Amino acid sequence: MDLTAPEWHRPTLEDVAQRAGVSRATASRVVSGSHPVGERRRSAVLRAVADLQYVPNQAGRSLVSRRTGSYALVLPEGMGQVFSEGFFPTLIRGATAELEDSDEQLVILLAGSAAGRRRIEQFARGGHVDGVVLASVHDRDPLPELLAGTGIPVVCCERAYGGVQLPYVGVDNAGGAAAAVRYLKKIGRSRIATVAGPSSTPAGQDRLGAYLRETGRVHRRPLVAEADFTVEGGQAATARLLAQEPRIDGLFAASDLMALGALEALRRAGRRVPEDVAVVGFDDVDCARTTEPALTTVHQPIEQLGRQLVRLVQRLAAGEQAGPALVLPTALVLRDSA
Amino acid sequence: MDLTAPEWHRPTLEDVAQRAGVSRATASRVVSGSHPVGERRRSAVLRAVADLQYVPNQAGRSLVSRRTGSYALVLPEGMGQVFSEGFFPTLIRGATAELEDSDEQLVILLAGSAAGRRRIEQFARGGHVDGVVLASVHDRDPLPELLAGTGIPVVCCERAYGGVQLPYVGVDNAGGAAAAVRYLKKIGRSRIATVAGPSSTPAGQDRLGAYLRETGRVHRRPLVAEADFTVEGGQAATARLLAQEPRIDGLFAASDLMALGALEALRRAGRRVPEDVAVVGFDDVDCARTTEPALTTVHQPIEQLGRQLVRLVQRLAAGEQAGPALVLPTALVLRDSA
DNA sequence: CGCTGACGAGAGAGCGCTCTCTCGGTTGTC
DNA sequence: GACAACCGAGAGAGCGCTCTCTCGTCAGCG
Incomplete structure (x- = not known):
């Protein structure tokens, strides 16, 4: 089979059926696995598929089935910063893994x-x-x-704003942050500042x-500096906090990257x-x-988040009614920085 | 128009044609812009498209046209590290920008x-x-x-290995590296080591x-330590080099990230x-x-690389014969570190 | 005024696939 | 042994679109 010949065209189901000596319908049933087919014909079809290196044409298939077998994950473009640390790669890994099980893309x-x-x-x-996941x-x-x-079907990672009410999967941000601050109070810190994420x-x-x-x-007044989830932002915000209140003895950074920046700012100060x-x-x-000191932080199950996001959109695509939201638990991980 | 009604189905070209009072063929010509259509019918069709919020069904379209209007960019999965600094995001930006001009995805x-x-x-x-770009x-x-x-059609970013000879777009790695080393020699460095990338x-x-x-x-013998293009790898490799030859006075790191690691290792030493x-x-x-000191480095036109990659695969998809390779120039950028 | 050429638009085929409908063959039951 | 019930497989329609073929219409020219 010369795949480079100019007049060569991709084999169709018709070709497969002809070669296997069955009807196109039977070949379809074998290839798509939609209905059981007798063993003799079944293996004949499979052999023909292998011989011809047949791959179903998605356009034809999805024209009638109205499904494509793939889902979109929409990421924000300015991901240079955000991609830098695990979040999106991990999310993608989870989503991919979940889809791999169902042979979708x-x-x-x-x-x-x-x-x-x-x-x-x-x-x-x-x-x-068949569906869209909005990652951010x-x-x-x-x-x-x-x-x-x-x-x-559209689902969001964390809840969406505005008029529309889209189903979403998120993590327990409030619970995790509360646990972090409560822990700081528990170990006796009384001037607790925060480097907040973008509002x-x-x-x-x-x-x-x-x-x-x-x-x-x-506190009489809150000690808050907003930053953009990046190391540099966290560093600058921490410097601002120290200028505002030098006696800070506890700091909650709303992201690890910002915490890294905070560590650097504190070291310099x-x-x-x-x-x-x-x-x-x-x-x-x-x-x-691996930071110095190792960071006490709030763990969130990002890979699970990716998997659940995909499951939700799959369920929606299958026509099922799905709950409006799913919130995954977070957990405080104690290391050396607090 | 209630888009949420259960019996609602997406409008087809037939619906548009009917509403505009023209034939399906004419509607197709207007929507796809393949042939000129008289002004009266043309605007009638466009109005119908707007009214119905018609979007062509890709499956139907590509079934007959044999084109999808989208190209795949395949990235390696372990991109956590690699995504961290500009390369892939910039490549993606270039590729996206190039496709945006031709209304493809x-x-x-x-x-x-x-x-x-x-x-x-x-x-x-x-x-x-319609085609695939292998990014790495x-x-x-x-x-x-x-x-x-x-x-x-398949094109590679940088040349591919093995039996197959795929067309590719790359940058002048050898020329850039040679310029870097020559510059180190020119400023009087005589013990020049390198932190090499993965072989x-x-x-x-x-x-x-x-x-x-x-x-x-x-050199009598080369001063080479291999690393994996990451900061940590560069740091460890530089430490090894210093142990092997403490009198090193010049260092060429095969990536900026590794150079960052080298800077840290040198500082510690x-x-x-x-x-x-x-x-x-x-x-x-x-x-x-923004490093301390600012890094003298070899600039490579990554966004251009993305654009050219896309152009190449587009040309291939259009049936044109394209040259087997395109190598983009690199240039030494002098800053403070050398 | 009649004929030719050009051009705009409609009719209809068919891309590759799935799925319903139908039929033929086999088995079970009395 | 005859008839019903069942199951496996083929025939054929049709998903939404593009494109060729053809026809109708009008301008231009003799």
Whole structure:
């Protein structure tokens, strides 16, 4: 079989059927596994498939079945920073693993410009995928609304904003943050500051909210500096906090990366961790255990998050009614920084 | 129009044609823009499209046109490290930008397990995409061979190994590395070591090859430590080099990340940069200009690389014969570390 | 005024597949 | 041994789209 010959065309189900001496319908049943077929014909079809290196044409298949066997995962474009530490890679790994079991495919799309977003909408509505997972939704992101009205299943990682109410899977941000702050109080810290995440994200909001709730009775005024989940941002924010209140003895950073920045800022300011300032992060990224000192942090089950996100969208695509939200538990991991 | 009604079905071209009072063929011509259509009917069709929120069904379209309007970009799964600094995000940005002009879509696939690779092959052969860009091909990767025989266009980022000869776009690794080493010699360094990249990658090989060629007449034996393109790897490799030859006065790191690690290792060993040891990196990632000292490095046009990769696969998909390879120039950027 | 050429638009086939409908053959039952 | 019941497999329609073929219409020219 010369695959490079110009007049060569991909084998169709018809070719397979002919070679196996059966009807196209039978060949289809064997290939798609939709109905049982007698052993003789079945093996004849399988042999023909192997001989011809037949691969079903997705276009034909999904034209009639109305399914594509693939799901989109939409990531924010400015992922340089965010990709840097485990979150998205781990999420992707979880999602991929979950789909691998059902022999489906994950395609990753990057939401860039406004035009790019429109094109993602077109992509989804054009029937390229059976469902969409929005990995990161922020404040005024038009994508949820753009997709919500299209009839194709959409789920969010963490809850979405705005008018539309999309089903989502998230982690217990508030519970984790509360546990972190409570732990700092329990070990006797009384001037507890926080490096908060962007208030445009649910994670940023919820973690800050829990901090405010937990410290409300302790502080006259909250010690909050907002940053963007990055190392550099965390470092700068911590420096600002130290300038505002030099007697800080506890710090809750709303992400591990920011905690890393905080560690650096504290080191430069001559503070010892955890003696002078106890630091707790959030995320439990891989490198949290190799920092100096190893980071006490709130673990979130990111791979599970990816898996559940996929399960949810699969269920929706199958026509099942799914619960509006699923919140996965977080857990405080004690290491050396607090 | 109630999009949530259960019996609601996506509008078809037939619906559009009927609403506009034209034939399906005319509607198709307007929507796909394949043929000119008289102004009256044209606007009637466009109005109907807007009214019905019509989006063409890709399955139907690509079934007959044999094109999908999307291309796959296959990334290695263990991208946690590699994604960390600009390379892949920048490559993706370039590729996306190039496709945006032609109204096509980039879908990103992760090559994980062997099973995952087979599924990527199936995905490609099933007609999901018009072509495939392999972003990172290493030593014994079966994917190039798996895809090479399928008739669908495949291009590589940097040359591929093994039996198959795939068209590729790369950067001038050898030229850039040679320029780096020559510069170190020019500023009077005589004991020049290198932290090489993985010998399983073309970039690792070519950059090391150039180093060996350039230092061949200077050193009795080469000062080489291999690492994996990461900060940690670069740090460890540099420590090894210092143990092997403490009098090193020049260092060429085959990636900026490794150069960062080298900077740290040198600092810990009490060496000043550039006074005691001059350091040159490779890649010119964003943070290279903010290191302490700012990194002298070899710039490579990564976004261009992404764009050219896409152009190449597009040309192949259009049936054009394309040159077997395209090598983009690199340039030494002088900053403070050498 | 009649004929030719050009061009715009409709009719209809068919891309590769799945699925319903139907029929033929086999088995079970009295 | 005859008839019903059942099951496995084929025939054929049709998913939504593009594209070729063909026809109708109008401008241009003799």
